[in-house]
Amino acid sequence: MTGNSRFAVSVHILAYLAFRQGAAVPSAEIAGSVSTNPVVIRRLLSALVKARLVSAQKGATGGFTLASTPKNISLLDIYRAVEPTPNHGLRTFTPNHKCPVGAKIESILHGVFFKAQAGMETELARVTLASIDQELRPVCPGKK
Amino acid sequence: MTGNSRFAVSVHILAYLAFRQGAAVPSAEIAGSVSTNPVVIRRLLSALVKARLVSAQKGATGGFTLASTPKNISLLDIYRAVEPTPNHGLRTFTPNHKCPVGAKIESILHGVFFKAQAGMETELARVTLASIDQELRPVCPGKK
DNA sequence: GAATAAGTAACATTATCGGTTACATAAATC
DNA sequence: GATTTATGTAACCGATAATGTTACTTATTC
Numbered sequence: 494m495t496g497n498s499r500f501a502v503s504v505h506i507l508a509y510l511a512f513r514q515g516a517a518v519p520s521a522e523i524a525g526s527v528s529t530n531p532v533v534i535r536r537l538l539s540a541l542v543k544a545r546l547v548s549a550q551k552g553a554t555g556g557f558t559l560a561s562t563p564k565n566i567s568l569l570d571i572y573r574a575v576e577p578t579p580n581h582g583l584r585t586f587t588p589n590h591k592c593p594v595g596a597k598i599e600s601i602l603h604g605v606f607f608k609a610q611a612g613m614e615t616e617l618a619r620v621t622l623a624s625i626d627q628e629l630r631p632v633c634p635g636k637k
Numbered sequence: 638m639t640g641n642s643r644f645a646v647s648v649h650i651l652a653y654l655a656f657r658q659g660a661a662v663p664s665a666e667i668a669g670s671v672s673t674n675p676v677v678i679r680r681l682l683s684a685l686v687k688a689r690l691v692s693a694q695k696g697a698t699g700g701f702t703l704a705s706t707p708k709n710i711s712l713l714d715i716y717r718a719v720e721p722t723p724n725h726g727l728r729t730f731t732p733n734h735k736c737p738v739g740a741k742i743e744s745i746l747h748g749v750f751f752k753a754q755a756g757m758e759t760e761l762a763r764v765t766l767a768s769i770d771q772e773l774r775p776v777c778p779g780k781k
Numbered sequence: 782g783a784a785t786a787a788g789t790a791a792c793a794t795t796a797t798c799g800g801t802t803a804c805a806t807a808a809a810t811c
Numbered sequence: 812g813a814t815t816t817a818t819g820t821a822a823c824c825g826a827t828a829a830t831g832t833t834a835c836t837t838a839t840t841c
Binding site for chain 3: 640663664675679680694695699700701729
């Protein structure tokens with residue numbers, strides 16, 4: 494969870510694809526739902542395609558579709574596809590190794606962050622696209 | 638966990654104070670261990686003092702000391718003191734509410750992020766300054 | 782009153798992110 | 812096969828945020 498909206502938008506994208514039930518959806522349509530530029534959507538979809546969560550079809554009648562069933566896609570899958578390796582602020586953190594504290598704190602912090610990250614990912618792994626789709630659908634049951 | 642190093646540096650600061658065992662430590666000394674400017678340290682300490690984790694003393698012989706024993710300070714306490722309310726990228730996320738997906742996804746994501754955050758905080762709550770101090774100390778057992 | 786140190790405002794620098802334009806590539810339809 | 816539609820990316824701009832730095836005020840000790 495850095496400060497960006499990549500993960501949030503990506504979940505929105507996949508939720509939208511699930512909602513459209515297998516139709517080939519162009520980036521412009523998704524952008525309309527997210528309220529952003531189609532290129533922003535395509536950038537994220539590029540990562541999601543590489544992670545094999547989504548399939549892309551070029552050309553007229555082309556667009557994006559889910560690569561597996563919503564039940565088989567967890568939010569952790571999405572998170573890992575679009576979030577760069579979490580650095581948790583250790584990017585610019587270079588303590589003074591001549592100090593006994595500075596020398597050891599970095600590896601200690603790595604351990605802490607690893608556990609914190611694992612705790613978060615456990616929760617993300619519990620949620621599937623199918624469960625989100627369920628939350629989404631009841632409100633508009635007749636949608637094609 | 639945003640993208641900044643506030644939390645990492647803050648843990649370093651408090652670990653340093655624990656290591657110095659009750660001595661009044663000036664910001665310049667801490668800055669030497671962290672390898673940064675004393676003002677950066679004081680800025681974070683300002684938040685830590687407000688959260689009652691640290692006491693400050695002005696003037697000659699002044700400096701900072703822990704406000705409670707390392708055993709009673711968890712990393713979650715530190716996290717909450719220095720990290721602004723986590724927004725997880727929902728800051729700039731304003732989907733199209735006219736779309737059935739855009740209308741509901743925001744509250745769904747809030748729920749997801751809340752759970753993910755809770756999973757992370759549970760892990761941070763498990764770690765105390767005392768346990769970090771223990772990891773730090775064996776290497777230089779004779780330090781005053 | 783001299784020295785030390787916290788507290789804080791102000792500013793510069795840099796990095797990152799989101800949005801945008803532009804263009805190449807590919808596929809379907811006429 | 813030309814037109815249309817859509818993905819795939821590169822390139823750039825502007826806003827925002829984080830970090831470092833200078834400078835100055837306030838408070839305390841000696």
